[in-house]
Amino acid sequence: MDIGWYLVVSAIIFAIGVTGVLTKRNPLVVLLCLELMLNAGNLALIAFSRMWGNGDGQVFAIVVMVVAAAEVTVGLGLIVAIFRRRLPIDVDELRELQG
Amino acid sequence: MSAVIFFVAAIAAIAGAVGVITLKNPFYSVLALVCHLLALATLFLLLYAQFVAAAQVIIYAGAVMVLYVFVVAYVGGDDTSLRETTGALRVLAPIFAGVLLVELALAVLGSGLSAVDSHGARIGAGFGTPGQIGQLFLTTFLLPFELASILLLVAAIGAVALARRRRGIDLADEPVPPGLHAPRPAYTGTMAEGVGDRHAAVEPTERVGIAPGGER
Numbered sequence: 001m002d003i004g005w006y007l008v009v010s011a012i013i014f015a016i017g018v019t020g021v022l023t024k025r026n027p028l029v030v031l032l033c034l035e036l037m038l039n040a041g042n043l044a045l046i047a048f049s050r051m052w053g054n055g056d057g058q059v060f061a062i063v064v065m066v067v068a069a070a071e072v073t074v075g076l077g078l079i080v081a082i083f084r085r086r087l088p089i090d091v092d093e094l095r096e097l098q099g
Numbered sequence: 100m101s102a103v104i105f106f107v108a109a110i111a112a113i114a115g116a117v118g119v120i121t122l123k124n125p126f127y128s129v130l131a132l133v134c135h136l137l138a139l140a141t142l143f144l145l146l147y148a149q150f151v152a153a154a155q156v157i158i159y160a161g162a163v164m165v166l167y168v169f170v171v172a173y174v175g176g177d178d179t180s181l182r183e184t185t186g187a188l189r190v191l192a193p194i195f196a197g198v199l200l201v202e203l204a205l206a207v208l209g210s211g212l213s214a215v216d217s218h219g220a221r222i223g224a225g226f227g228t229p230g231q232i233g234q235l236f237l238t239t240f241l242l243p244f245e246l247a248s249i250l251l252l253v254a255a256i257g258a259v260a261l262a263r264r265r266r267g268i269d270l271a272d273e274p275v276p277p278g279l280h281a282p283r284p285a286y287t288g289t290m291a292e293g294v295g296d297r298h299a300a301v302e303p304t305e306r307v308g309i310a311p312g313g314e315r
Contacts, residue, residue: 001105003219004207006142009109011203013116013135015196020120022192028125028171032132035163036116039139042151050146053220058151058227059235059243065158066247070254072163076170077261083174084264 006047014040025090027082031075038068105145111138129167136160146219148227 013036020033042061049057082089115135119128136159143152225231236244 001102001145002217005105005109006146007207008204009112009142011200011207012113014203015200016113016116016120018199019193019196022188022195024120026125028167028174029119029128032119032125032128032167035132036119036135039136039159042155043139043142046143046146046148046151049148050219050222051217053222053226055227055231055235056239058148058232059240061148061151062154062232062236063240063243063247065154066251069158069163070250072166073254073258074261076166077258079170079174080262084262089174 003047003051006050007044010040010043010047013037013043025092027075027079027089027091027094030091031072031079034071035068038064101145104141108138108141108145111135112142125171126168129164129171132167133160133164136164146227147222150227150229150232 017033017036017040020036021030024030024033042064045057045061045064047057049055049061079089082094087094112135115131115133115138118131119135122128122131136155140152140155140160143149143155
């Protein structure tokens, strides 16, 4: 398949992730949609890696996976801490830091 | 043959992504994301990225998603009271996403890179193998490799610090109701016990008593 097809699939997945991040109120689902966006970026990186025929894009895809794992760990830790304090698990109501 | 596999995997990946944002129960959203990740790993295999595909299945669809499932089960996946956001963002967000999709598609199709319309450059036999990735990580990309390991360490410590049972916040906010006892001594498994703070570790033990339903 042409590389362009992979990039179009990546763009579609990224747009779906953006929709989810903007419309969802449950922080768990927002994190899932962030994963979607990171994976779309990964797909584009690997498609470009195949396009140029060297492995740099794959290395960066693995680094993106590491960053995603770190983000998930901290985000889920925050959600557990929010749950422990009996605060509402709703990104529209957790706005005390808004200034 | 590869075109058939591509279309099946791409449709599965997009369907999984749509499932993540349309399913009401977060638990099913996580399962849809697992399907999405597996389909994406198939696409990676089609692009000769064997090692990344294996890491995707093992790390993402395995470890990270298990973490999600645990947290969804702990927090309670009931999303019936939490529908989508209200107001103008409800209408504007799909429009934003559509505009972004059109823009990305224009960027891909109008980039003028002739290689985008090809099957890719000629690749050697070792392309995408763990050997090549490891060699790149230890030569060209040594600094990002070390930074990634430090980032993982920071994230692990940060998650423990965020999610552990805290002394001043949790217990002061909500006194234990009568009849509901802690199933084990408070401070068990905390930093105070770890550094040998015997006073803190011993003091609340008189509250210990296994009550039915004392899970807390």
